[in-house]
Amino acid sequence: MELNSVILTTAGSAVFFRLVNNAFGQLPMPESACKNAWRWRNICTSFVHSIITGIWAVLCFFLHPQMAEDLIETHSVFSHALVSVSIGYFIYDFFDMVVHQKLSQSWELLFHHVVVKENRSSCLVSVFVNRDGNRRCGLAVLYSSYVTFQCFIECA
Numbered sequence: 001m002e003l004n005s006v007i008l009t010t011a012g013s014a015v016f017f018r019l020v021n022n023a024f025g026q027l028p029m030p031e032s033a034c035k036n037a038w039r040w041r042n043i044c045t046s047f048v049h050s051i052i053t054g055i056w057a058v059l060c061f062f063l064h065p066q067m068a069e070d071l072i073e074t075h076s077v078f079s080h081a082l083v084s085v086s087i088g089y090f091i092y093d094f095f096d097m098v099v100h101q102k103l104s105q106s107w108e109l110l111f112h113h114v115v116v117k118e119n120r121s122s123c124l125v126s127v128f129v130n131r132d133g134n135r136r137c138g139l140a141v142l143y144s145s146y147v148t149f150q151c152f153i154e155c156a
Helices: 003-026 031-063 077-100 103-129 134-155
Strands: none
Touching: 003 031, 003 077, 031 077
16 A cells, blocks of 8 residues: 555545544434433444444455465555554544543543554554564454454443
């Protein structure tokens, strides 16, 4: 993936998840969620991110089965795009939490977002700098599928 494509994909992802969040604001919500509408929208948006990246991660391995055999040396533009989309989500969600929550209530999640975003960003940066980001991207793809299943368990 070219650097311009990465930047465009990441920015487009952040805008997309902002629109998803706005769309959830227009939908009816459970009575119990009305006390904290922002939290309800944030959880729903996070769930959408988990579904998209989880399916995408499985498709990465389905379309490029060699990734399952050699996670270190194998990568694809498709998996790099997944990482870019996920970075865009984490950037969006980080700023959404900064705006809508007190730091004392959200510092753990903000820290988590910074760590995950930096991990995935280092994957893409290393691809451009020394072409050795394959291992990190493969692991980021696996992590995306893990987060999806974790979200299903927590949301159920």
